[in-house]
Amino acid sequence: MRERKQGWGQEMLERQKSLYLVFWLLVLIGLAPFVVPAFIIRPFRYQSPGALHLALVFRQIAPIGTVLAACGVLGLALGAWRSTARKQRALLILGSLLVIGSATMARMNYFEWMFHPVEMPGFQKADDAKLDAGEMVLTVSIHGDARAYPVREMAYHHIVNDVVGGVPIAATY
Amino acid sequence: MWKRSVGDRVLHFYLAGINNQNFLMRDRETGTWWQQISGKAIFGKLKGQALELAPFDELSFGLWKKESPGGQVLAPVARDQKKYESKWEDEVLKLPVPVSFPGTALKSRDVVVGLVVDGEARAYPVETIVKQSPIQDRLGGRPILLVAGADGKSVRAFLSRIDDTDVELFRKSDSKDFVLIDSEGSGEWNFQGCAVSGPLTGKCLPGLPAIKDYWFDWRNYHVDTTVYRR
Numbered sequence: 134m135r136e137r138k139q140g141w142g143q144e145m146l147e148r149q150k151s152l153y154l155v156f157w158l159l160v161l162i163g164l165a166p167f168v169v170p171a172f173i174i175r176p177f178r179y180q181s182p183g184a185l186h187l188a189l190v191f192r193q194i195a196p197i198g199t200v201l202a203a204c205g206v207l208g209l210a211l212g213a214w215r216s217t218a219r220k221q222r223a224l225l226i227l228g229s230l231l232v233i234g235s236a237t238m239a240r241m242n243y244f245e246w247m248f249h250p251v252e253m254p255g256f257q258k259a260d261d262a263k264l265d266a267g268e269m270v271l272t273v274s275i276h277g278d279a280r281a282y283p284v285r286e287m288a289y290h291h292i293v294n295d296v297v298g299g300v301p302i303a304a305t306y
Numbered sequence: 307m308w309k310r311s312v313g314d315r316v317l318h319f320y321l322a323g324i325n326n327q328n329f330l331m332r333d334r335e336t337g338t339w340w341q342q343i344s345g346k347a348i349f350g351k352l353k354g355q356a357l358e359l360a361p362f363d364e365l366s367f368g369l370w371k372k373e374s375p376g377g378q379v380l381a382p383v384a385r386d387q388k389k390y391e392s393k394w395e396d397e398v399l400k401l402p403v404p405v406s407f408p409g410t411a412l413k414s415r416d417v418v419v420g421l422v423v424d425g426e427a428r429a430y431p432v433e434t435i436v437k438q439s440p441i442q443d444r445l446g447g448r449p450i451l452l453v454a455g456a457d458g459k460s461v462r463a464f465l466s467r468i469d470d471t472d473v474e475l476f477r478k479s480d481s482k483d484f485v486l487i488d489s490e491g492s493g494e495w496n497f498q499g500c501a502v503s504g505p506l507t508g509k510c511l512p513g514l515p516a517i518k519d520y521w522f523d524w525r526n527y528h529v530d531t532t533v534y535r536r
Contacts, residue, residue, distance in 0.1 A: 174323045174330075179404040185325055189339055189349040192323075244321045249389075255381040259371045262379040266368025267457065270379070273307050273362045279377035281370050285390045286382055288398075291329055291342075293380060294310065294318050302360045303310040303319045304380075305331070305342050 149216065156209045156228060163202030163232035166195035167239050195239035203232040251293050256280070275300050282306070307362035308345050312355050326404045328523055343519065343527050359515050365460040373498065407525045410533050414522040419461055420531070421514055423448055427531040429524050434534065435461050440475055440486060442466065443534060450514065451475055455497050456484035461518070464499045464511035473511065 170188035173180060180188075210225040217225060259281070264270070270281035276298030287293070287306035294303055310317045310333075317333035319340070324330060329342045338350035345357035363370075370377065382390065391397060403414040412418070418429040424446030435441060439454035451466035453475075466473045474489040486495040493504020499511035517524070525531055 170323075174325070176324055177327065177402045177404055180325050186349070188323075193337075193350070242320065242322065244323060248321055249383070249386050250320055251380075251383055255383075256378040257381045259375060259377045259379055262367070262381075264367040264379070266366060266371075267459065268367045269364055269459065270367050270370055271307065271362060272365050272370050272374070272377075273360055274374065274377075275360065279370075279374035280380070281365075281367065281374075281377055282380045283367070283382075284364070285392060286380060289386060289390050290383070291321050292319050292331055297360075300360070301310045301316045303308045303317075303331075303357075304362075305308060305319075305329075 149213070152209060152213055156206060156213070156225070159202050159205045159209065160228040160231055163199050163206060164235045166191045166198045167235040170195070171238075199232065199236035199239045203229075203236045206232045248289055248291055251290050254293050254295055271304055271306060273297055273302065273304070275302075280304075307360040308357040309360050310357065312352060312357070326523075326526055328527070341527075343517070343523065361513055361515065363460070363462060363516075364518050365455065366457040369455050369457050369460050369497070403520075403522045405526050406522055410521075411535075412521040412533060414520065416521045417518060418521050418524055418533075419452065419463065420517045420519055420524045420528065421445060421450065421452075421463055422528070423450060423465075423514065427528040428534055429521060429528075429531050430534045431521075432461060432518065434536075438536070440477060441534070441536075442474060449473075451499075451511065452516070453486065453497060453499075460497070461516060462497065462499065463514040463516040465514055466511055468506060468509050468511065473506075 170192045173184045173188035207229055210229050213225065214222065264283060269284040271284060271287060272279065272281045278298035280295065280297050282293060282304045284306060287304065292303055292305050310319060315335060317335050319331040319333050322330050322332040322339065325341060331340050331342060332338065333340070336351040338347045338352040340347050340357070345359065347353050347355045399415050406414050412431065417432045419432060419435060420427065420429050426446040428445050430441065430452055435452050436454040436458055439452065441452040443450050443452070449466045449472045451464045452461065454461050466475065475486040475495055478485040478487045478494065484497050487493065488495065488504070493501045493506050495501050499513060501507050501509050
């Protein structure tokens with residue numbers, strides 16, 4: 134009787150262990166689609182074609198991948214909650230928060246936190262623009278419609294979606 | 307400056323990443339990733355497609371205003387106005403570069419005008435253009451012309467050929483204003499590449515997209531580029 138009970142306890146322990154292993158593995162899987170591209174696509178660093186491709190593959194699967202992993206992680210955490218000692222529960226919470234954070238970040242465009250986009254480009258007449266004569270502007274003229282995009286503004290926003298002379302264009306800098 | 311349509315589809319771009327200090331953009335419609343300098347789709351649904359260049363210039367405001375008095379200027383975005391750096395060029399010069407290409411006299415952050423004609427790429431240091439303007443050169447087997455404007459800053463590039471005849475232009479030395487004369491000495495030309503007097507009056511040289519870029523960036527995306535020197 135006693136022996137059997139011990140064997141059963143051992144089995145439970147093993148099961149618990151492998152559950153934790155799966156838990157942390159899922160946490161890693163949930164983190165990778167956010168962390169790997171963020172690490173590869175750092176400014177002022179060299180991006181090899183292979184690394185860039187990997188980063189973009191991760192970015193592609195990130196929106197769905199991170200949510201699936203987060204669901205798995207949360208499910209496991211809930212399932213293991215009762216049989217987990219109080220101290221270990223903190224780890225379950227930590228893992229859950231990490232994947233939730235990753236799933237959230239996968240939906241953010243942090244490049245646009247650094248450089249706000251121009252939602253609705255506004256324009257002023259050349260005479261009204263407060264620019265020095267020597268300031269550089271990107272210019273385009275289509276079907277008689279002439280536009281100038283001050284480089285100083287473009288160096289911050291980088292992209293302006295516009296329609297000039299009826300033609301949709303993207304001014305980029 | 308790109309036309310943002312592929313086939314019948316109009317795209318809206320947003321900033322989405324960086325590739326060796328040249329930015330990547332995505333379009334809202336398909337999520338495809340595009341390289342800013344080449345206009346090529348490098349990843350995603352539209353991979354392999356390329357955007358068409360919109361004819362553009364990089365000019366000083368004063369010069370542009372004279373040429374296009376009725377033109378419109380992008381207004382500053384109120385909430386971001388403080389972040390526009392007036393000294394951004396000096397700031398950028400201090401930044402590190404992710405790739406470098408020794409072996410030429412150029413430094414990584416030297417500004418060049420990059421031209422591609424019939425697949426042949428060449429970089430023209432802006433300093434050289436301003437000093438030597440106008441520059442006559444041959445690229446991709448065609449005659450080309452680079453000129454700096456009267457402001458000593460604005461640069462334009464042209465195919466210097468009209469109706470299958472090569473046109474050679476020189477700086478008119480006795481003129482204070484910016485005037486070019488052709489080799490026959492019979493016609494004067496302006497900075498827009500148009501003949502304003504002589505038998506070719508009203509004719510304009512076809513413009514070439516002159517991309518201003520840092521040497522390292524131009525070289526990184528144009529492996530076979532040569533560098534103009536004379």
